[in-house]
Amino acid sequence: MKPVSKVYTALVLLFLFAPIIILLVFSFNESKSLSVFSGFSLYWYRELFRDTETLKAVRNTLLLAVSSSLIATVMGTAAAVGIHRLRNRYLRLALDTVTDIPMINPDIITGISLMLMFVFVGRLFGAATSLNFFTMLIAHVTFSLPYVILQVLPKLQQMDKALPEAAMDLGCTPLRAFLKVEIPEILPGIVTGLIMAFTLSLDDFVISYFTAGNGFQTLPIRIYNMTKKTVTPKMYALATIIFFVILALLLISNLSDEETAGSVKAAKEKKKAKKA
């Protein structure tokens, strides 16, 4: 690399990571101050693990992220397979566009419209309160679904159409062909979709804010609500932990991607060797 491009890269990395580094450093600060680092301490981490309400919010956030991303992945994969098999080109285009709308729609519009719908339906059935865990789950599945479809559909298009046909030719039932041949082919897309849905749900604030019900607040909402007084450094501690968990997840997913890519390559080479 030229020196200029080195400096440029360093600058970009600095701007990307400086905020996180500052947060990380001050989470170990002894005092509450953001301007003076008075000494290393794990005090705020201890405080964090004693704060039952915040831990409850963390649990809510994880529960929501895991369940909504799993549901969205199953539904999204099924939808992608369905869209892929459509013969009518115009219908396929139309469906593609429709599934993209929630992704492009501003969060605030999605949030408000979902809230209004939940309240409307709730009133229709005479419920005293209309928002709860399940409405939030529906909201999260709704906004992460298009991202899963977007990840899975290209993998289906890349796949050789002859593969499932060959499998069925050799005696597989269509279901077996799908499970044994198609799924492994598109698995990297499914996993990426799952991880995306998970992280999207984890950091969503706007939509959660409008659809949160009694007794079920997620972490971003709880942190936002602390602004009447100042946010305490135990939140820096929590953010540091979350950062490292996400980093670990990312590493695992990237490594496993490489592994599958590697195994596919190895299989191809084996084939070549056999032919020869």
Place this chain on the structure above:
Amino acid sequence: MKKITALLLAAVLLCAVLLTGCGSSKTLTLNVYNWGEYISDGSEDSFDTIREFEKWYEETYGEKIHVNYDTYASNEDMYNKLSTGAVSYDVIIPSDYMIARMAAEDMLVPLNFDNIPNYQYIDESFRGLYYDPDNLYSVPYTYGVVGVIYNAKVVDEADAGDWDLLWNSKYAGNILQFNNSRDAFATAQYKLGLDVNSTDAANWDAALAELKTQAPLVKSYVMDEIYNMMESGEAAVGAYYAGDYFTMLDNQSDSVDLQFYYPERTNYFVDAMCIPKACQNQKLAEIFINYMLSEEPAIANAEYIYYASPNTLVYESEEYAEDLGEETMEILYPEMEDFSALYNEYAYRNLDQATLDYLNQLWEELKIS
């Protein structure tokens, strides 16, 4: 890949177990909606109000109770959530002007004070305030007064006094002003001796002119940023609530010496506990409010929040006064001849829409200039 899927599935199962673990037994539920960081929650070895209430209730009434404790960031957020009917809470703690609005819109339930005997400890001067003149809907929780904070290492003590310090050209580039139209205009109005709840355009124009003369001296218009800027010595003069001054004092760097005083005319707020119309169990809500007024929780909350308490059990308590120290007590509870008269004269009230629009228009004008 399989491993990851298996792990995720295991995680879901675990979560499901955790979730059902707390919802299965038959218990009473109380939904409380409060500002974030506005209750003593057990952190830093403080009193865990919600858990203690649950324990106390079970011991006293022999029934299990679970408190769903949620938080909001502003009065408006809380109002929006409640008014759509999307959620329902049993106890809320809004600020004065919001109580007036909710009472006018028939969103609050008149309290049954037979269930709140501890109301007797609320000081006389906190009754009959403008937002609830007949003491029907609310029980005061905290109150606060806006004052001026300055760094004594930069500011000459002789210059401190009234609102003039925020307009003193000696400290140009060191002054902070509110980044919020209502608060910023109020500083000018108090300085000029004008009514902050006026509907007269000339009043607001005069305030704007005053703010424009101040603008060249202002370092920046801030809200929460004031904490760090004052603590680090980046700025030397700013106005904020007395309770928040102590937070800054705790965190000030060694080169800074923060001081505080009250101008003659200034803003007051009261946050009070109310029961919204959608409440599912009014008696339970009243028992909770009564508990919040009893000695131990009231003192713990006042110490945690650092705002002044209208509860005589708190500010007459020797233990509390000792914990806070003499200086803090003097600032937090300034001698006031008649709180309710001052409050009713100077505190913000709801402005009508036309005045609000005009205010925002003037605010834009100030920000552009």
